[in-house]
Amino acid sequence: xxxxxxxxxxxxxxxxxxxxxxxxxxxxxxxxxxxxxxxxxxxxxxxxxxxxxxxxxxxxxxxxxxxxxxxxxxxxxxxxxxxxxxxxxxxxxxxxxxxxxxxxxxxxxxxxxxxxxxxxxxxxxxxxxxxxxxxxxxxxxxxxxxxxxxxxxxxxxxxxxxxxxxxxxxxxxxxxxxxxxxxxxxxxxxxxxxxxxxxxxxxxxxxxxxxxxxxxxxxxxxxxxxxxxxxxxxxxxxxxxxxxxxxxxxxxxxxxxxxxxxxxxxxxxxxxxxxxxxxxxxxxxxxxxxxxxxxxxxxxxxxxxxxxxxxxxxxxxxxxxxxxxxxxxxxxxxxxxxxxxxxxxxxxxxxxxxxxxxxxxxxxxxxxxxxxxxxxxxxxxxxxxxxxxxxxxxxxxxxxxxxxxxxxxxxxxxxxxxxxxxxxxxxxxxxxxxxxxxxxxxxxxxxxxxxxxxxxxxxxxxxxxxxxxxxxxxxxxxxxxxxxxxxxxxxxxxxxxxxxxxxxxxxxxxxxxxxxxxxxxxxxxxxxxxxxxxxxxxxxxxxxxxxxxxxxxxxxxxxxxxxxxxxxxxxxxxxxxxxxxxxxxxxxxxxxxxxxxxxxxxxxxxxxxxxxxxxxxxxxxxxxxxxxxxxxxxxxxxxxxxxxxxxxxxxxxxxxxxxxxxxxxxxxxxxxxxxxxxxxxxxxxxxxxxxxxxxxxxxxxxxxxxxxxxxxxxxxxxxxxxxxxxxxxxxxxxxxxxxxxxxxxxxxxxxxxxxxxxxxxxxxxxxxxxxxxxxxxxxxxxxxxxxxxxxxxxxxxxxxxxxxxxxxxxxxxxxxxxxxxxx
Ligand SMILES: *Cc1c(COP(=O)(O)O)cnc(C)c1O
Numbered sequence: 001x002x003x004x005x006x007x008x009x010x011x012x013x014x015x016x017x018x019x020x021x022x023x024x025x026x027x028x029x030x031x032x033x034x035x036x037x038x039x040x041x042x043x044x045x046x047x048x049x050x051x052x053x054x055x056x057x058x059x060x061x062x063x064x065x066x067x068x069x070x071x072x073x074x075x076x077x078x079x080x081x082x083x084x085x086x087x088x089x090x091x092x093x094x095x096x097x098x099x100x101x102x103x104x105x106x107x108x109x110x111x112x113x114x115x116x117x118x119x120x121x122x123x124x125x126x127x128x129x130x131x132x133x134x135x136x137x138x139x140x141x142x143x144x145x146x147x148x149x150x151x152x153x154x155x156x157x158x159x160x161x162x163x164x165x166x167x168x169x170x171x172x173x174x175x176x177x178x179x180x181x182x183x184x185x186x187x188x189x190x191x192x193x194x195x196x197x198x199x200x201x202x203x204x205x206x207x208x209x210x211x212x213x214x215x216x217x218x219x220x221x222x223x224x225x226x227x228x229x230x231x232x233x234x235x236x237x238x239x240x241x242x243x244x245x246x247x248x249x250x251x252x253x254x255x256x257x258x259x260x261x262x263x264x265x266x267x268x269x270x271x272x273x274x275x276x277x278x279x280x281x282x283x284x285x286x287x288x289x290x291x292x293x294x295x296x297x298x299x300x301x302x303x304x305x306x307x308x309x310x311x312x313x314x315x316x317x318x319x320x321x322x323x324x325x326x327x328x329x330x331x332x333x334x335x336x337x338x339x340x341x342x343x344x345x346x347x348x349x350x351x352x353x354x355x356x357x358x359x360x361x362x363x364x365x366x367x368x369x370x371x372x373x374x375x376x377x378x379x380x381x382x383x384x385x386x387x388x389x390x391x392x393x394x395x396x397x398x399x400x401x402x403x404x405x406x407x408x409x410x411x412x413x414x415x416x417x418x419x420x421x422x423x424x425x426x427x428x429x430x431x432x433x434x435x436x437x438x439x440x441x442x443x444x445x446x447x448x449x450x451x452x453x454x455x456x457x458x459x460x461x462x463x464x465x466x467x468x469x470x471x472x473x474x475x476x477x478x479x480x481x482x483x484x485x486x487x488x489x490x491x492x493x494x495x496x497x498x499x500x501x502x503x504x505x506x507x508x509x510x511x512x513x514x515x516x517x518x519x520x521x522x523x524x525x526x527x528x529x530x531x532x533x534x535x536x537x538x539x540x541x542x543x544x545x546x547x548x549x550x551x552x553x554x555x556x557x558x559x560x561x562x563x564x565x566x567x568x569x570x571x572x573x574x575x576x577x578x579x580x581x582x583x584x585x586x587x588x589x590x591x592x593x594x595x596x597x598x599x600x601x602x603x604x605x606x607x608x609x610x611x612x613x614x615x616x617x618x619x620x621x622x623x624x625x626x627x628x629x630x631x632x633x634x635x636x637x638x639x640x641x642x643x644x645x646x647x648x649x650x651x652x653x654x655x656x657x658x659x660x661x662x663x664x665x666x667x668x669x670x671x672x673x674x675x676x677x678x679x680x681x682x683x684x685x686x687x688x689x690x691x692x693x694x695x696x697x698x699x700x701x702x703x704x705x706x707x708x709x710x711x712x713x714x715x716x717x718x719x720x721x722x723x724x725x726x727x728x729x730x731x732x733x734x735x736x737x738x739x740x741x742x743x744x745x746x747x748x749x750x751x752x753x754x755x756x757x758x759x760x761x762x763x764x765x766x767x768x769x770x771x772x773x774x775x776x777x778x779x780x781x782x783x784x785x786x787x788x789x790x791x792x793x794x795x796x797x798x799x800x801x802x803x804x805x806x807x808x809x810x811x812x813x814x815x816x817x818x819x820x821x822x823x
Pocket of ligand 1: 264492540622662663664665679680681683
C-alpha cells in the first residue's frame with residue numbers, strides 16, 4: 001500500500017497543487033480510477049482518467065458527495081474550492097509516473113510476464129508454487145493494462161520480497177510505457193498467439209513490441225519451439241545482454257529440455273538441465289497447461305534455493321478460476337461465489353460487485369470469508385485491513401472460517417461469527433441466519449467453500465440458463481465501437497431482457513453507463529426502480545391504469561396516439577407536475593403504433609404548446625426490415641419519412657430533442673443513421689446479422705439423469721416415435737417443452753452437445769424430459785448437456801424450429817434458473 005501525502009504526489013507527477021482546503025498533508029492510502037468502485041473511505045485519491053468513450057471528470061462532484069476529497073485532473077474547469085486538486089496535462093500519464101516512482105523504492109526482484117495467452121495462469125501458479133519461500137505481491141486478477149499495471153505496482157510495499165506482475169498490450173507504443181513501471185528482473189514470454197493481432201502489422205512486430213518489457217531484465221524465460229518468433233527473441237537477448245532461459249519440448253537447442261508423457265488425466269514431466277534431471281507431475285493434460293507448467297518450472301528454478309522442494313507442489317496446481325458466479329440463494333438471498341484465490345485485492349473487487357448487485361430487498365450484506373493465505377502481510381495487520389475493507393463497503397455481518405481469522409476475531413468491528421473449519425460451519429448451519437441478504441462467499445481453495453454455497457443455494461433442478469455477463473459487456477462494446485462517442489445507447493431489457501434476466505442485467509448495464517433502458521410495460525420498470533436502477537427508463541407500452549406508477553417511479557412513457565397523449569397529460573396535471581419527459585413514436589412503415597400523418601403531428605404540437613405539462617425528450621421510429629438487404633429501398637423510405645416527420649416536431653419546439661430509429665441490425669447495417677441515440681436489443685444478447693465478432697452470452701444446459709441400454713425393436717417415448725435399430729444407449733435428460741425447448745426439436749431434428757460431440761434427440765420431446773442417443777459415448781449420469789450455447793448456436797436452433805432467435809431466447813421458461821457468470 002502506498003503512503004504519500006498529496007503534496008508529495010503533486011511533485012512526483014509534476015502537477016500543480018490547487019488546494020484551498022488544507023488537505024495537502026493528508027496521507028493518501030487508496031487510489032481510485034473507477035468511480036463506480038468507490039463507495040466510501042478516507043485518504044482516497046481519484047484520478048480522473050479520460051478515454052475515447054468516458055471521462056472521469058464527469059464523476060468528480062458525485063465522488064465529492066461520497067466524501068472523496070482529493071483529485072488528479074487534467075481539466076481545470078472541474079476544480080472546485082471544496083476539495084484538493086492536482087492539475088496535470090494527462091491523468092493516465094500521471095498515474096503511470098506515480099507507479100514508476102513507487103516501483104523504484106523497492107529492490108526485491110520482480111517477475112514480469114507478457115505474451116498472448118497464459119499470463120494470468122502462469123502468475124497464479126507461480127504464486128502457488130513459491131508462496132512458502134517468498135512473500136509475494138502480484139497483479140490482482142488480470143490487471144495488466146495501461147491502468148491495471150500501475151495499480152498493481154502501487155500495491156508493492158516492504159512486506160513483500162517478490163513481485164509477479166503481468167503486462168498486456170493491444171497496440172504498439174504501449175509496452176514502452178509499461179516497461180519502466182514494472183522493471184522486471186526476470187521476464188517470462190508466455191507465447192505469441194494471434195489475439196489482438198488487428199493493431200499490429202505482423203506477428204513479428206507484435207513480438208518485438210512485447211519484448212520491450214524485458215529491455216533491462218537479467219533473465220528471460222521463453223520456449224524455443226515457435227520457429228517464427230524464436231530468432232527474434234534470441235537476437236533480442238543478445239543485443240540487450242539478457243540471459244536466455246530457454247526451454248523446448250521438441251528437442252530443439254535450449255537450456256532446459258522437457259519430455260512429457262500422459263496418463264490418467266495427469267502429465268508427468270522430466271526437465272533436464274545439462275546433466276541434472278527433475279521429475280514432476282501436473283493434474284492436467286491439455287497443451288496450454290503443460291506449456292504454462294514449463295514456464296513455471298523454469299522460473300521457479302531460477303528463483304528458488306531448492307527446486308526439488310517445489311516439485312511436489314506442481315501436483316496440487318488447480319485451474320485458475322477467474323469468475324464470480326451470481327446465484328439465487330435460499331430465503332430471498334443472492335449469493336456471490338468467488339472462486340478466485342483469496343487475497344486483499346480480489347476481496348476488494350468482490351466487495352464492489354456485492355455492492356453493485358445489492359437490491360432494496362436485501363436488508364443485510366454478509367461476507368463468508370476464510371483465512372486469507374499467503375499474502376506476505378503480518379496477520380494482525382492483514383485482518384485489520386480486512387476489517388477496514390468490510391467497514392468501507394458497509395458489510396453488516398462477517399462469518400469467518402479458519403483458525404487464523406478466528407484467532408484475530410477481535411480485529412473485526414461488525415456483527416460476526418467464527419468457525420474453526422468449514423465442517424464446523426456445516427454442522428452448526430442455521431438456515432434462518434441467512435435471509436434477505438446478499439452474501440459474498442469467498443474462500444481459499446483448501447476451505448472447499450463449494451459446500452457452503454450448496455447449503456445456501458436454492459435447490460433448483462439441474463436445468464439452467466447460464467448467462468455470461470462478461471460476454472454481454474463485450475457485445476455492448478462491439479456495438480459501441482460502431483457508434484460515435486456522443487451517440488446515446490438505449491438497451492432493450494423488455495421481456496426479461498430477452499429471457500436472460502431482469503435486475504442482474506439492468507444493474508450491469510447501469511454500471512456500464514448505458515443511457516437508457518427500455519421495458520415493455522410499467523410493472524417491469526417499477527421492479528427495476530425498486531431494485532435500485534436509477535438511469536432513465538422508457539416504457540414502450542404504457543397502459544392507462546399504470547400512469548400513476550409511471551409518474552411515481554419516474555418512468556418515461558412512449559406516447560403513440562393522441563388519446564394516450566391526452567390521458568397522460570391529465571395524469572400529469574393531477575399530480576401538479578410540469579415538463580414530464582415523454583417519447584413520441586412515429587409510424588414510418590411498420591404499421592404498428594405511432595403517429596403517421598402530418599395532421600396528427602400538428603395536433604400533438606398544438607396540444608403541447610397549450611401548456612407546459614409534457615416535454616418531448618425524444619422522437620423515434622422502428623424499422624420493419626433492417627436485417628434484410630432485399631428490402632433496403634423500403635428501409636430508406638422509412639428513414640425519409642422519419643426525417644420529414646421528426647423535423648416538423650423538432651423545428652417547432654424550443655428545446656433539444658433526440659432522434660432514434662436504429663435497432664441492432666440497423667446499427668450494424670446503417671450506422672450513418674445513428675442520429676442522437678440507438679436502441680440495442682438482440683445484438684447485445686449475441687446475435688448479429690452481419691457477422692460481428694459477438695460472444696455467446698447464454699447457455700441452456702442440463703445434466704443426464706439416467707442411462708439406459710436398448711435392443712433393436714424397442715422404442716423410445718410417446719407414440720413409440722423413437723425406433724431402435726441397433727444396440728443403443730440412451731440418456732434421459734430433465735428438459736422438456738415446458739422448459740422452453742421446442743417440441744419440433746424431437747425425432748433427430750434437434751441435437752445436444754455432450755462430451756465433445758453432438759448427439760441427436762431420440763423420439764418425441766416430453767413435457768419435462770427428453771432422450772438422447774448417446775451410444776458409444778460412455779456417458780454417465782451427471783454429465784453436462786448443452787442445448788444451445790458455445791457449441792450449438794441460438795440461430796441454429798431457431799432455424800430448425802422455423803422461428804427467429806428472439807423467440808428461442810425469450811421462450812426459455814421462467815422455471816429454468818438463471819445463473820450469472822462474471823469475471
Ligand atoms: C425490441 C425493440 C428494439 C430492439 O430490436 P432488436 O432487433 O432486438 O435490436 C428496438 N426498438 C423497438 C421499438 C423495439 O420494440
